[in-house]
Amino acid sequence: MRQFIALLITLLCINASYADNRATLLDFSFTTLEKRTQIIIDLDKKIKYSINTNVQKIHLNIQNVKLLSQTYDKIFYTDSRIKKTHIKRQKNTMNFVFSTAEKYNVNSYLLQPDEKYQHHRLVINLNNITAQQKIKKQKNNKLTRQNINQKTILIDAGHGGQDPGAIGYRHTREKHITLSIAKKLAKLINRTKGMKAVLTRRGDYFVGLTKRIKIAQANKASVFVSIHADAVQRRSARGASVYTLSERGGSTKFARQLERSQNIWQSFDSRKNLIKNDQYLNKILWDFSRKDRDIQSQKLGYKILKQMSKIGYLHKKTPQKAGFIVLKTPAIPSVLVETAFISNPLEEKRLNNTKEQDKIANAIYQGILNYYR
Numbered sequence: 267m268r269q270f271i272a273l274l275i276t277l278l279c280i281n282a283s284y285a286d287n288r289a290t291l292l293d294f295s296f297t298t299l300e301k302r303t304q305i306i307i308d309l310d311k312k313i314k315y316s317i318n319t320n321v322q323k324i325h326l327n328i329q330n331v332k333l334l335s336q337t338y339d340k341i342f343y344t345d346s347r348i349k350k351t352h353i354k355r356q357k358n359t360m361n362f363v364f365s366t367a368e369k370y371n372v373n374s375y376l377l378q379p380d381e382k383y384q385h386h387r388l389v390i391n392l393n394n395i396t397a398q399q400k401i402k403k404q405k406n407n408k409l410t411r412q413n414i415n416q417k418t419i420l421i422d423a424g425h426g427g428q429d430p431g432a433i434g435y436r437h438t439r440e441k442h443i444t445l446s447i448a449k450k451l452a453k454l455i456n457r458t459k460g461m462k463a464v465l466t467r468r469g470d471y472f473v474g475l476t477k478r479i480k481i482a483q484a485n486k487a488s489v490f491v492s493i494h495a496d497a498v499q500r501r502s503a504r505g506a507s508v509y510t511l512s513e514r515g516g517s518t519k520f521a522r523q524l525e526r527s528q529n530i531w532q533s534f535d536s537r538k539n540l541i542k543n544d545q546y547l548n549k550i551l552w553d554f555s556r557k558d559r560d561i562q563s564q565k566l567g568y569k570i571l572k573q574m575s576k577i578g579y580l581h582k583k584t585p586q587k588a589g590f591i592v593l594k595t596p597a598i599p600s601v602l603v604e605t606a607f608i609s610n611p612l613e614e615k616r617l618n619n620t621k622e623q624d625k626i627a628n629a630i631y632q633g634i635l636n637y638y639r
């Protein structure tokens with residue numbers, strides 16, 4: 267029995283030594299120069315590593331590696347740039363965190379052994395950020411801030427080109443009415459401080475539905491408003507309606523899923539990294555933004571309807587939920603406004619009247635303004 271145990275231990279030891287294919291960190295050396303601090307780590311083999319920097323920290327992550335006790339002490343170097351170092355070990359991964367005096371431009375590379383140098387080396391440079399780079403960065407930050415304050419409203423004139431849309435009793439084509447109102451609306455928006463309008467089409471040509479969504483996404487639109495005119499067989503049908511998209515609102519299964527995810531949600535700080543790596547959370551986040559989008563779409567829909575009621579009849583008094591492709595813009599609150607019934611001769615006449623078009627554009631515009639207020 268004892269023999270068997272001895273054999274077992276031997277086998278385990280052999281296994282353990284075979285399993286140890288980790289690289290060894292042989293040496294750390296630091297050099298402080300006028301414009302940078304250089305860290306060189308000597309290694310017995312090539313490694314996989316990653317570096318992340320934030321305001322005053324540099325995280326160096328080396329996988330499958332071990333540290334010799336005689337190397338350990340050499341890590342805790344300080345100078346005008348490096349204030350403190352600490353090490354965290356997770357299984358075979360070593361995390362080095364260098365706390366720095368300010369933010370530096372960090373670059374790094376691996377070197378192979380050569381005639382002069384027998385070891386593999388990881389070189390990390392903490393370069394001073396020059397005054398010029400600082401100014402550039404400040405400028406960029408300012409620009410981003412301006413962009414955040416600037417709201418882009420995507421205005422989609424329904425139909426166009428070979429797609430005439432609905433055709434009125436007096437042969438009015440929906441595509442012309444929608445473009446005309448869309449352009450008027452864009453004009454009002456572009457006159458407003460902090461707002462910018464982007465049109466999905468500016469003339470009588472065809473734009474596919476997917477393309478319209480892509481335009482909204484590419485322009486980072488904060489809302490998407492699609493303009494149409496209704497048509498039905500019954501000529502007396504009249505008034506405006508607004509449609510929003512709601513794909514899965516109120517489903518109990520979804521509610522449960524949300525509840526569960528919210529608990530997970532609160533227990534992590536570094537959400538971003540986590541979300542990137544976790545497909546489940548990623549999906550939930552997507553649903554989150556979708557749910558939020560649906561609520562926002564409803565809100566926008568109500569605001570527009572309220573204004574529309576001041577200038578004419580409403581066909582439906584609340585925003586209607588629908589699944590138009592053009593409304594499926596992820597995370598962008600979207601509404602589709604049926605301005606009036608082109609199939610109703612009286613409303614067709616109204617839709618053709620420039621002054622009435624102004625009123626409609628203005629009502630939608632006021633609705634958008636109230637939505638942001």
Ligand SMILES: [Zn+2]
Pocket residue numbers: 424425431432440493494495
């Ligand atoms: Zn239409």
